[in-house]
Amino acid sequence: MPNNPPDISDHGYDRPSKSQVKRDMLALQDLGRQLVDLSPDQLKQLPLAEKLFDAVRAAQRITSREGRRRQIHYVGKLMRDADADAIRRQLDIWENGSREQTQAMHRLEALRDLLLRDDDALTQLLDDYPGADVQHLRALIREGRKEARANEALQAGQAPQRKHYRALFQALKSLDADTEQE
Template sequence: MRGRDEDTGEFFSPSRSQNRREALEVLALAEKLVALSEPQLAKLPVPEALLPHIRETKRITAHVAHKRQLAFLAKQMRREDEEALERLRDAMDEKGDAARREVAAMHRVEQWRERLLDDGDAALAELLDEYPHADRQRMRQLVRNTLDERKRNKPPHAFRELYRELRAAILGAAEGDADADENSDSEDGSPERD
């Protein structure tokens, strides 16, 4: 029984249903952690005490034993403070958003590369209008070399280099825009409060 405060009527502790919901959330988080590779785990703020339990859960492949070890991992995770688990959840959510942004950026670069190879100088002029810091001569040279490689059936060295140059130009502009947005937000003209 969890009991009630006689004066306020509030319960002393969470209900069993609430405890179960929280335990199931931690179990789902444990399943996600076990599904990650070692390099992915290394990038997350996983408490050191949990790493051996995660590795042990990955190692066990028998269904019932794996399920039991996963429940044990979740029990160990519930012993950690809530802040550590929240940091872990945030880092994992951020990975999902970061991966989607990375894929979108990669597609944008590939589209520009194909446009440059198909449309030539017209596409280069549009690219330079949108990303003025890109190197015109270098882009033109890489487009010419890529077309030459294709004609001669050579390995795609210039094709890959063109991708790297475009990526640097496009992502460099995106980072510059993000920095400018941060600066404009902080310089809103309002007086600072002490």
């Protein structure tokens, strides 16, 4: 009868180590703690079982430190049955989505400033957005430039006018949103 030595790489175990199980459970508790910090509207958007949703809402209402800690521990226990990957993906979208929106707003602000400085920028914009309302954009740019000249002549302490400046930004924002929907 041949004596096969056990494979050294797995030490004869066919399950995760106790340390790995504990790390996984702590990760689920941390995820549960993140859920407790969310608003009720955000919680409703996540794929949570009713029991888990109720436990998270209960943890949000608890003010006692020890009671809250125990409730978060219970939320972590309930997280074993939840789709943690889907929850993490949604949390990541909420966190990183705001960065993308901020970058888009900065890009539109830079485009607005360029349009107010340079006539050729409108030609480039119309090449990028062929469905844009040319007359409306020209009127906003013209009024925005007048507004800027008037603001330069203001005395100290007078509030600058920003009506057309903001209107041009909103027009660019809606133009960008219309393009994304197509």
